[in-house]
Each structure stands twice: as structure tokens, then as C-alpha cells.
Amino acid sequence: MDTARLPNRSGDLTPERRIDDLPARVVEIGSHRCGPNEDLLFIAGPCVIESADLVFRVADELAELASSEGLQLVFKASFDKANRTSIDSFRGPGLEKGLEILAQVRERTGLPVTTDIHLPEQAEPAAAVCSILQIPAFLARQTDLLVAVAEATARHGGVINVKKPQFVAPEDVVHAVRKCEQAGNGQILLTERGTTFGYGRLVNDMQAIPVMQGLGCPVIFDATHSVQRPGGSTTGGARQMVAPLARAAVACGCDGLFLETHPAPDDALSDGPNMVPLADVPRLLSDLTRLRQLVREML
Numbered sequence: 001m002d003t004a005r006l007p008n009r010s011g012d013l014t015p016e017r018r019i020d021d022l023p024a025r026v027v028e029i030g031s032h033r034c035g036p037n038e039d040l041l042f043i044a045g046p047c048v049i050e051s052a053d054l055v056f057r058v059a060d061e062l063a064e065l066a067s068s069e070g071l072q073l074v075f076k077a078s079f080d081k082a083n084r085t086s087i088d089s090f091r092g093p094g095l096e097k098g099l100e101i102l103a104q105v106r107e108r109t110g111l112p113v114t115t116d117i118h119l120p121e122q123a124e125p126a127a128a129v130c131s132i133l134q135i136p137a138f139l140a141r142q143t144d145l146l147v148a149v150a151e152a153t154a155r156h157g158g159v160i161n162v163k164k165p166q167f168v169a170p171e172d173v174v175h176a177v178r179k180c181e182q183a184g185n186g187q188i189l190l191t192e193r194g195t196t197f198g199y200g201r202l203v204n205d206m207q208a209i210p211v212m213q214g215l216g217c218p219v220i221f222d223a224t225h226s227v228q229r230p231g232g233s234t235t236g237g238a239r240q241m242v243a244p245l246a247r248a249a250v251a252c253g254c255d256g257l258f259l260e261t262h263p264a265p266d267d268a269l270s271d272g273p274n275m276v277p278l279a280d281v282p283r284l285l286s287d288l289t290r291l292r293q294l295v296r297e298m299l
Helices: 052-069 095-109 120-127 143-156 170-182 208-213 239-251 278-298
Strands: 027-029 032-034 041-045 072-076 113-116 132-135 159-163 188-192 219-222 256-262
Touching: 027 159, 032 072, 041 052, 052 072, 052 095, 052 256, 052 278, 072 095, 072 256, 095 113, 095 120, 120 132, 120 143, 132 143, 143 159, 143 170, 159 170, 170 188, 170 208, 188 208, 208 219, 219 239, 239 256, 239 278, 256 278
Parallel strands: 041 072, 041 256, 072 113, 113 132, 132 159, 159 188, 188 219, 219 256
Antiparallel strands: 027 032
């Protein structure tokens, strides 16, 4: 990537200058375009790769939906959930097997794929398979990880998705953006996924959407992790709140939606309480697409 063309973020940015300070950019993921005045980008799939059969079932249904409805959709699943609450919790098949399955999804469905990584050494092999590499919220301040992901995705023509930490103000995500840009890749999505409020509760301040867009990046709203209920031996959730929050985020102008889905969330091995049943996804994505069109007409 030509780093000379990256936005100049030198100097101290006051909170006032961070909002609408930079022109909005459109990020391309294959044939998909995410950003102002574009169709919504949907990032969807199960929380973790439980098995190849489950992943293929979900991916096939999502690909069929995307094709029939003309949706921009990226398939997501994690090869390793390294931040599980309990040491006994299911984590996934690991890097090598997980990337093999994701590569098969890409070839089988034609969908771009994404996954999250946790270690710098995972960046290169993951970027060779995935169109987007996701930085988990808890790790978004880890410089070595951000630099490795930026360098690897730049080599492979990929995109970075930085999830805003629950403990960081939206305007302060500018530091993660700077690190990625200075490491060579300005193709960055930012994801809002809630802010810690007291114990065992996340809240969504929808001001985060325009604030982070003011950093020059498209903003994705994570509708399923936003309804998590942290605490206890396993993380809980309130999946009935996914649709209301997703509609609110689209109304506030987000550029895409992230949501995890499973054929039987109550039987899922990770994050079941906040995942959307696969059978409910078509109606939800249809509603959000219609709302996006209405918002665009109003602006």
C-alpha cells in the first residue's frame, strides 16, 4: 500500500476535531463496498467453528439469502475463542483446521470470510484466507497485534476490522486507527459493541457511530455482542434486544451490521444467549435493509 496516500493524523486531536474531522472513506471487500451512501455490509455467522458441518450449513443458508436478496454479506466464524470466561469452555478447532474450513466456505459459497485473531503470528496465515481480519475488543490496544494485522492484510489486499474496546471512548479509537495506517493499511472498519457500565452490563451510546465515522472509517454495529451480560462462569445475553438495537444503529447511520447466528442458539458452544436463530435472520436483514434505504432517502 502507498502509505503516502494515507490520511495525515499527525498532531494532537481534540475531541471537537475528531468528529467530522476527516472525509468519509469507502472500504472495499472484494466486490462489496462499505461506507457512506453504500448498501449495508452484513458480517454474520456462528460465534465459533463448532464443526465443519455446522459452518457449511450456516454459510450455505447465508449465501443463498445474500444471493436472492442482493445483500452484501461476509461470513464470520472464529477458529479460537481465546477469551472465554472459563478455562473449560469450548474454544474451537484452532488456527490450521479453522482456516482450512474457512477457505472451504469461501470456495463453496463465494462469500468473503473473516475471523478474529489474538496473536501477531496468526496474522499472515489468516490474511491469506480471510478478506477481513478482526481485532477483538479486548486486544485493540495491543500495538504488536495491530501492526502485524495491518502488514499482513496490506500484503494480501485485505481489510482490518477493529472492535472498539468496552473500556475506551469512541474518539480514542483514533490511536488504533493510526497504528494500522502507519503500519501500511488504511482500509479499516471500526465496530461499536457496547461500553461497560457498572458490573455485568453493556450499554450502547449511539453517538459512537458518528464519532468513529468522523475518524474517516466506516462503522459496523455489533448487534449481538452488544446484548451480552458479562459475569458469572459463562457470559449471558438478551437476544431479544438484538433487533431493537440493530434498528437503532441503522437509524443512526451505521455502515454495516455484525451479528452472530446459529441454527439452535440454546445448544451453541459459545455465546448462545446473544446469537440470533438462523431462521430469524432473513426477516431481520430485510427489515434493516429497508430501514437503511429510508435513512438514505432522508439525508
